[in-house]
Amino acid sequence: MTIASSTQLICFTVLSAVVAIGALGVVLLPNIVYSAFLLGGVFLSVAGLYLLLNASFVAAAQVLVYVGAVNVLILFAIMLVNKKEDLAAIPGLALRRLLSGAVCAGLFALLLRVAFTTPWATPGPEPVGEEATIRIGEHLFSDYLLPFELASVLLLMAMIGAIVLARRDVMTADIATGEPADQGLIEKSRTPLLLEKSN
Amino acid sequence: MNLELPTTVPLQAYLALAAILFCTGVWGLINSRNAVRVLMSIELMLNAVNINLMAFSSYLDGQLIRGQVFTIFVITVAAAEAAVGLAILLSLYRNRETVDMERFNLLRW
Numbered sequence: 001m002t003i004a005s006s007t008q009l010i011c012f013t014v015l016s017a018v019v020a021i022g023a024l025g026v027v028l029l030p031n032i033v034y035s036a037f038l039l040g041g042v043f044l045s046v047a048g049l050y051l052l053l054n055a056s057f058v059a060a061a062q063v064l065v066y067v068g069a070v071n072v073l074i075l076f077a078i079m080l081v082n083k084k085e086d087l088a089a090i091p092g093l094a095l096r097r098l099l100s101g102a103v104c105a106g107l108f109a110l111l112l113r114v115a116f117t118t119p120w121a122t123p124g125p126e127p128v129g130e131e132a133t134i135r136i137g138e139h140l141f142s143d144y145l146l147p148f149e150l151a152s153v154l155l156l157m158a159m160i161g162a163i164v165l166a167r168r169d170v171m172t173a174d175i176a177t178g179e180p181a182d183q184g185l186i187e188k189s190r191t192p193l194l195l196e197k198s199n
Numbered sequence: 200m201n202l203e204l205p206t207t208v209p210l211q212a213y214l215a216l217a218a219i220l221f222c223t224g225v226w227g228l229i230n231s232r233n234a235v236r237v238l239m240s241i242e243l244m245l246n247a248v249n250i251n252l253m254a255f256s257s258y259l260d261g262q263l264i265r266g267q268v269f270t271i272f273v274i275t276v277a278a279a280e281a282a283v284g285l286a287i288l289l290s291l292y293r294n295r296e297t298v299d300m301e302r303f304n305l306l307r308w
Contacts, residue, residue: 027227053257108222115214127261158279165286
């Protein structure tokens with residue numbers, strides 16, 4: 001233990017309260033911008049939990065990747081698609097929410113039962129503590145070398161795929177009229193390809 | 200069964216927290232109408248799994264910490280998934296002009 005145990009207990013209580021309440025806020029708040037910022041708070045609290053578990057490298061990776069990349073990406077997506085729209089009412093929505101809530105509560109009860117009835121072999125081996133980063137480096141370049149290299153290929157594929165999916169088709173000339181096409185950045189109002197015929 | 204307050208954080212506390220986070224994520228995944236919120240719920244579920252992996256790695260596998268290595272891979276895959284998911288969402292929004300999950304029914308009938 002690098003932190004005194006009572007301090008650790010208090011930190012865990014505060015961080016887990018932030019995680020649980022923040023997750024509920026992400027799911028339940030009507031304004032999605034608040035949800036996105038709360039999601040950043042949840043990610044930061046999870047990084048704090050990793051610090052409590054003596055995993056400084058993974059905590060740093062969590063802050064860099066989740067707060068710095070994924071959350072910013074989500075905020076950008078919200079800015080791009082945040083059109084006020086009136087959602088059509090669905091019959092039986094309250095019943096559906098209630099039923100799925102019951103299913104989730106059942107899953108929660110099952111998970112809690114597994115967690116509290118399994119005889120975990122604690123305390124296990126002495127944790128490496130501050131040497132964790134060195135161990136992770138050794139793992140990544142010895143027995144986890146192939147997944148490590150595959151992860152780089154996966155990231156490259158995701159990058160190219162995201163660019164291909166999200167870019168607009170830029171044409172130098174209009175196909176129908178032959179005039180030079182407008183290359184402005186603002187989306188023009190045009191007929192969407194797959195709009196529903198019903199409305 | 201002893202009921203006094205534990206002096207250190209038990210493994211079960213981390214598992215219970217991860218269960219809360221995962222079930223919240225599942226509920227949000229099922230009930231969200233906004234497609235961006237669905238992606239956020241998926242991130243919540245991935246974080247719950249990561250908390251489990253890190254807790255097991257610290258409490259049961261303290262010398263080899265394979266759970267931490269696995270968590271790093273999960274974070275990598277989650278980043279790739281978020282990028283591709285949001286790109287799909289943008290292109291879907293451009294074509295249907297909505298983010299309502301109930302109206303993404305191209306493959307339904």
